[in-house]
């Protein structure tokens with residue numbers, strides 16, 4: 288059955304931005320204003336039904352759009368923009384970042400298969416694997432984020448997927464993605480990466496051996512803490528199975544949210560530069576503050592994964608963790624309760640600073656011996672001096688709670 292999803296820019300009429308710089312791609316890829324009377328932005332198409340001109344066309348489904356769940360000019364614009372950024376053959380859009388994790392796992396795993404998941408993974412990914420994947424008869428193992436090429440020893444004949452996330456959620460361990468991908472593919476597995484932290488601006492997984500790149504577009508692409516969306520991008524080999532599963536599941540994203548994320552992409556590059564600059568300045572400053580044992584930010588020379596980060600990534604985003612020198616939950620809560628600018632809340636990638644006390648009780652392998660409570664900081668777009676003053680308040684309160 289033809290599905291006629293043409294994501295590639297038509298070379299006869301459209302400018303191809305795939306070889307331009309990343310900021311040019313952020314500004315221009317996805318839609319062509321000439322497709323809609325020259326308006327700069329694409330229309331938000333709200334649709335279930337698409338009409339066919341006659342019965343024969345309907346029977347053959349021989350037109351570009353056939354039903355709302357199978358794509359619209361709005362979803363094509365965002366998916367096309369993400370393809371240009373990721374260098375992927377195709378991208379699906381799903382209602383949340385978590386759905387962007389679960390859908391490809393369901394697409395590529397069957398009963399009797401084995402999946403290897405990095406132990407520093409986003410917790411809801413682990414929850415999905417430990418509940419639904421296990422119930423469906425998939426064998427689940429977790430591996431050390433620092434495993435590198437040694438992952439070859441963990442591969443089984445039935446290992447169908449190796450799931451990576453780098454840096455790790457909350458503790459920011461850097462994975463040697465090219466080494467893991469090489470060994471995993473030699474063993475016949477599909478390699479997936481949750482690339483939410485770096486965004487395609489700072490790391491492009493498909494250029495490093497990954498087959499499927501996953502993003503919580505909820506974070507920096509949306510950028511304003513008001514939209515949930517996920518994207519999954521595949522190389523040529525994995526695209527047919529991914530899009531088929533997307534259609535089978537009916538797990539499509541809503542048009543207004545898709546539009547908001549496309550809008551967010553246009554400014555994501557400059558927002559990220561500011562997040563990066565402020566986060567690095569604050570992370571370096573934190574390393575010299577009393578009461579701080581360590582700062583977990585791969586952009587710092589002191590980070591054990593710094594060399595890998597420098598080799599593979601072209602930048603860092605605005606989220607990292609700080610480990611206090613001694614104490615526990617009481618000191619962590621004292622830090623959080625003293626903050627006035629930082630909000631206490633989950634998620635990140637918005638314009639505002641956020642803090643959480645990290646829980647590491649789910650780890651089975653990546654259990655570092657942290658000196659004290661681990662606090663995750665998302666550095667927003669506020670003035671750095673104000674953010675530092677707020678963190679100083681938190682550190683003083685934590686010290687006072689000893």
Ligand SMILES: *Cc1c(COP(=O)(O)O)cnc(C)c1O
Pocket residue numbers: 383384385386388409452456481483484502503504505506515516517634
């Ligand atoms: C937030 C996050 C997700 C999930 O995104 P939601 O849109 O909140 O469901 C997935 N992976 C990582 C690494 C995340 O940080």
